[in-house]
Amino acid sequence: MTTGPKAIIIGAGALAVLGLVLVLLPGPTATFGWFAYQPVGDFGFVGGAPFVPASKLWGMGILAIAAVLAAFVVGWVLGKRRGLQEPGTGSIDRAPDVLA
Template sequence: MNSAGSTAPGTPRPPRLPRWLVVLASLGVVVVLGGALLVLLNPPEASFGWFAYAPLSDGTFPAVAWVTPQAAAGWTGVAAGLAVLAFCAGWLAGRRRPVPPR
């Protein structure tokens, strides 16, 4: 670059990323972060206690939901966001670059 901010006449400019790819990658990052926050901020609540012995009556233990609906939505968001980011990375890795002149 010279003092005016332009490149010298003989140097090629780096290729610019398409706007749709930047928007898609940004959306993927936002979805991954949103899903991760949804998982982290909604932990499953334990509604049972610890017993060192079997109960004396024929009572049953309450059902425990290890995966809440919020956690399932969060993990789905994380997976979808990572799939979008993988698509963007694959598109960048597989696109054709112009062959430099000899």
């Protein structure tokens, strides 16, 4: 079975749509709250990296894979369109037969 550029483009497009859906989904909301007491009084929260939901991370990863696949297909199509050249045609090592 051979896989053509159209099939890869369709797959990359599907991955891109899936990645965008995952990135644009709203993040999870907090379902708890502290209202009656302070659970850890001697601990100060030191913020590090912001919380990023797993769905957004997966979405960004899938978008990156889709972009790599799309770039591969564009290079493949451009390379096939260029084709192979005969040795000596269009090269600078051969002098023209007639000077104009």
